Amino acid sequence: MDMIDPTFTEPFEYSINQEDIKLPIKLIKEWFRSEVYNNDEFENQISNAISKIRFLKNIRCGFRIFQSNEVEIKKERIRISDSEFNTGNIITKRFRKSDMMCIFVATAGPELEKESKELMSKGEMLEGYLLDVIGSELAEEAGNILEGKLNGIVSHYGFQTTNRYSPGYCNWDVSEQQKLFRLLPNGFCGVNLTESSLMIPIKSISGFIGIGEKAEREDYQCNICDVEYCFKRNKNE
Amino acid sequence: MENILEKIALCVERGKVNKASLFPADLKGEEGADELTLKAINSGIHPSEILNAGLIEGMRRIGEKFRLNKAFVPDVLISAKAMNTAMIHIKPFFLSNEIKSKGKVLIGTVMGDLHDIGKNIVGMIIRGGGWEVIDVGVDVTPKKFVETARTEKPDAICLSALLTTTMLNMENIVTEIKGVFPKMPVLVGGAPLTMEYAKSINADFYSPDPQKALDFLNNIKHTK
Numbered sequence: 522m523d524m525i526d527p528t529f530t531e532p533f534e535y536s537i538n539q540e541d542i543k544l545p546i547k548l549i550k551e552w553f554r555s556e557v558y559n560n561d562e563f564e565n566q567i568s569n570a571i572s573k574i575r576f577l578k579n580i581r582c583g584f585r586i587f588q589s590n591e592v593e594i595k596k597e598r599i600r601i602s603d604s605e606f607n608t609g610n611i612i613t614k615r616f617r618k619s620d621m622m623c624i625f626v627a628t629a630g631p632e633l634e635k636e637s638k639e640l641m642s643k644g645e646m647l648e649g650y651l652l653d654v655i656g657s658e659l660a661e662e663a664g665n666i667l668e669g670k671l672n673g674i675v676s677h678y679g680f681q682t683t684n685r686y687s688p689g690y691c692n693w694d695v696s697e698q699q700k701l702f703r704l705l706p707n708g709f710c711g712v713n714l715t716e717s718s719l720m721i722p723i724k725s726i727s728g729f730i731g732i733g734e735k736a737e738r739e740d741y742q743c744n745i746c747d748v749e750y751c752f753k754r755n756k757n758e
Numbered sequence: 759m760e761n762i763l764e765k766i767a768l769c770v771e772r773g774k775v776n777k778a779s780l781f782p783a784d785l786k787g788e789e790g791a792d793e794l795t796l797k798a799i800n801s802g803i804h805p806s807e808i809l810n811a812g813l814i815e816g817m818r819r820i821g822e823k824f825r826l827n828k829a830f831v832p833d834v835l836i837s838a839k840a841m842n843t844a845m846i847h848i849k850p851f852f853l854s855n856e857i858k859s860k861g862k863v864l865i866g867t868v869m870g871d872l873h874d875i876g877k878n879i880v881g882m883i884i885r886g887g888g889w890e891v892i893d894v895g896v897d898v899t900p901k902k903f904v905e906t907a908r909t910e911k912p913d914a915i916c917l918s919a920l921l922t923t924t925m926l927n928m929e930n931i932v933t934e935i936k937g938v939f940p941k942m943p944v945l946v947g948g949a950p951l952t953m954e955y956a957k958s959i960n961a962d963f964y965s966p967d968p969q970k971a972l973d974f975l976n977n978i979k980h981t982k
Contacts, residue, residue: 553832557773560783641878644842646835653875689921696923717870717923 524588525621525678525732532706533670534583539575541666544658546571552654570651574659579630579722581710582667586675586732589620599729604700608729611691611745615683619731623671624701625685626710627663628725629656656724664726671730681736687728688718691746701727763803763811766794766844770816770886771823773836775843781836791816795844805851809888813841813848817886821969824883831879834968838882859890861913863975864906866898868917868931871924876948880916883968889975900934907939914975917961919948929959936960943978945971 549567550558557563574580593600594616599608601622608616616622633656641649664685672682689695698718702709712725720727768774769791772782776792789797791813798808820837823829851857863884867877874896885891892910894902907915915935919925925948932944946961956964965971 555833557782562780650835
């Protein structure tokens with residue numbers, strides 16, 4: 522079996538409920554490694570900043586599944602429908618056991634980054650940076666929620682999923698976002714792409730998740746990649 | 759005198775803004791860069807000495823720690839806040855020409871790119887090093903760089919980019935700037951950049967961290 526109900530191959534979009542979001546203080550604190558921030562006052566400040574999430578109205582995620590007859594995993598490339606992606610050796614390897622492909626987008630929406638920039642321009646640098654960090658983690662959390670929804674659907678058919686991989690990481694050029702977004706409806710999840718392949722809102726993520734009977738998840742491994750400047754590497758090390 | 763200047767440097771280095779600030783926890787309740795700078799001025803220490811031996815020295819230390827991965831973005835942010843707060847007391851002496859900045863730098867994130875935290879950090883370290891910084895913002899076109907350079911007459915221009923796609927726009931911007939100001943030093947920086955790329959687009963300097971950019975600027979000032 523390498524197909525799922527065709528209903529699920531239409532683009533799916535979700536507004537994320539506040540109660541589904543898990544953003545622990547500990548996760549945000551990882552960005553503030555210095556001893557200066559190791560105190561109750563700063564934890565309260567993080568907690569107050571996280572509480573702003575309940576006012577956000579545009580946290581969204583969505584995906585489109587491509588059936589196996591539309592997907593071809595090559596040596597260093599992946600073809601989906603009529604688009605060929607130059608995903609490179611590192612990423613393509615992770616999809617070898619996948620038959621189908623999910624293209625996804627998830628976003629924290631525009632509000633946090635707007636407020637962050639306003640604070641920074643007023644000289645409230647730390648407060649602005651804190652919101653920026655929360656925005657980044659919120660976009661990732663929206664991606665986690667999306668993975669949960671996707672797994673809920675595909676596991677019903679006996680399929681498993683890979684990790685999510687995005688253009689801009691592991692030598693997959695960020696300009697490939699253009700092809701990725703062409704496979705989704707315009708303004709999908711409220712996210713648009715600039716000519717320079719920057720997603721607006723900035724606090725958004727996009728990419729591929731492989732689907733198949735033998736598709737596998739792996740621990741996130743920075744040692745498979747040689748991009749020194751990657752923020753995930755800096756955060757994980 | 760040395761003692762109060764050292765205290766100011768420490769407050770800037772550790773991001774102790776004023777007496778009311780909660781961080782760092784071990785300095786809670788103590789005077790910060792704000793009060794100490796005012797105290798130093800009132801005790802007759804020349805503002806240029808407060809600036810150089812106190813504020814700039816504190817920023818130099820945090821910049822160095824950042825370069826060595828011993829301090830992180832949030833540390834630089836609160837150091838800059840401490841410095842900026844103290845600078846409110848120093849600014850009138852710039853206006854009365856009792857002290858002078860080292861020069862003027864134009865900084866911006868290149869066309870197509872909206873990321874500004876990296877640029878802001880570099881701007882803070884350069885400002886903290888005694889330079890006047892004109893921040894032209896994000897998504898800056900070649901035309902805007904050139905026009906602002908015409909009006910502001912900076913000593914150098916810094917370009918920032920975070921994406922491999924927007925990094926490519928730097929070449930056009932450097933060409934445009936050099937076309938109008940052939941001797942203008944242009945510094946480039948940002949996550950995907952390399953020294954090789956900087957050379958290939960005719961930039962004068964690639965800086966992997968803010969402190970190196972400041973060192974380069976201080977050097978061109980000495981050789982001018």
